[in-house]
Amino acid sequence: MEAKRRPFQGVLNILSFNRHFYVYGLLSLGLLMLAIRLLPLTPPVMTTATWILLAAYTYGLVMPLLVSAYVYDFSGYYHFDWLQKEVEEPNAVGRIVNINAGFDETSFILQRHFPKAEVTVFDFYNAKQHTEPAIVRARKVTQEFPDTARIATNAIPLGEEAADLVFLLSAAHEIRSNEEKARLLEECRRICKPGGKVIMVEHLRDFPNFLAFTIGFTHFFSRDTWKKAFTDAGFADMKETKFTPFMSVFNCTA
The missing domain is CATH 3.40.50.150 (Vaccinia Virus protein VP39)
Known part of the structure; x- marks a missing residue:
């Protein structure tokens, strides 16, 4: 018998099945942030690099979930x-x-x-x-x-x-x-x-x-x-x- 789809089931599936990517992504972000702190950078350069990294990683981690929610949960695909x-x-x-x-x-x-x-x-x-x-x-x-x-x-x-x-x-x-x-x-x-x-x-x-x-x-x-x-x-x-x-x-x- 067909099970009723739960709210946000599509995006939750993507997050669950690919959770290793998110773990690796967060770990690599932490290491890069640490490296920025340890490098002999001037405060303006350090701040700019930090914000660029945060923006890039946030985009890379969040955008696939937003698109997956759109395609699999809100577009009527199923x-x-x-x-x-x-x-x-x-x-x-x-x-x-x-x-x-x-x-x-x-x-x-x-x-x-x-x-x-x-x-x-x-x-x-x-x-x-x-x-x-x-x-x-x-x-x-x-x-x-x-x-x-x-x-x-x-x-x-x-x-x-x-x-x-x-x-x-x-x-x-x-x-x-x-x-x-x-x-x-x-x-x-x-x-x-x-x-x-x-x-x-x-x-x-x-x-x-x-x-x-x-x-x-x-x-x-x-x-x-x-x-x-x-x-x-x-x-x-x-x-x-x-x-x-x-x-x-x-x-x-x-």
């Missing part, structure tokens, strides 16, 4: 109204495949939006390949959809033309290898019925996300990287729409 623009005939959807990286907040919502469809959920998390602490922590609190199956990214255990819609919602960036991305998308195309869609939502490695996450934006991939991955997977067209300035919805027809 209401899925944005999906109406991507799926023209929702009543014609017979089977949905939702693929995650070990943290699933969307399968129950998809089932609610497509009550007549069969929802199949796959988890491509691989402990040897996907080693970031945030993923490990997220897996401990995820609400797993019934009969979720573990898969390899190059082998989705379904026959050809089995699904009307395949979703990759804020998950595919966990695959760091560009070749592996293409292989997963190739499998997604294989299991899609003719005219079926692969719908992927991702932050991008672009200027808005740099402003939002500073150096953390390197965890995501550029539009060109995703375009090449879709092309290598055999898709002829990749349509992108923006959901907030910080997230992109990619819609590809098989």
Whole structure:
């Protein structure tokens, strides 16, 4: 059964899963502040350096949380109204495949939006390949959809033309290898019925996300990287729409 989202659940998840970054950030700020105090600097220089450091660290620590709150708690992302623009005939959807990286907040919502469809959920998390602490922590609190199956990214255990819609919602960036991305998308195309869609939502490695996450934006991939991955997977067209300035919805027809 789907659990009701708590207030600020999105930003609290980001803070909890990535708490090591905040610990390291505060420790490094403390060390730099100490170094400034110990260096033989004149008072005006010391004061200026202190304020610059405080401003830079405050921005780097607080801005990702503000943007995450906007995207995941206030934009309506989990209401899925944005999906109406991507799926023209929702009543014609017979089977949905939702693929995650070990943290699933969307399968129950998809089932609610497509009550007549069969929802199949796959988890491509691989402990040897996907080693970031945030993923490990997220897996401990995820609400797993019934009969979720573990898969390899190059082998989705379904026959050809089995699904009307395949979703990759804020998950595919966990695959760091560009070749592996293409292989997963190739499998997604294989299991899609003719005219079926692969719908992927991702932050991008672009200027808005740099402003939002500073150096953390390197965890995501550029539009060109995703375009090449879709092309290598055999898709002829990749349509992108923006959901907030910080997230992109990619819609590809098989």
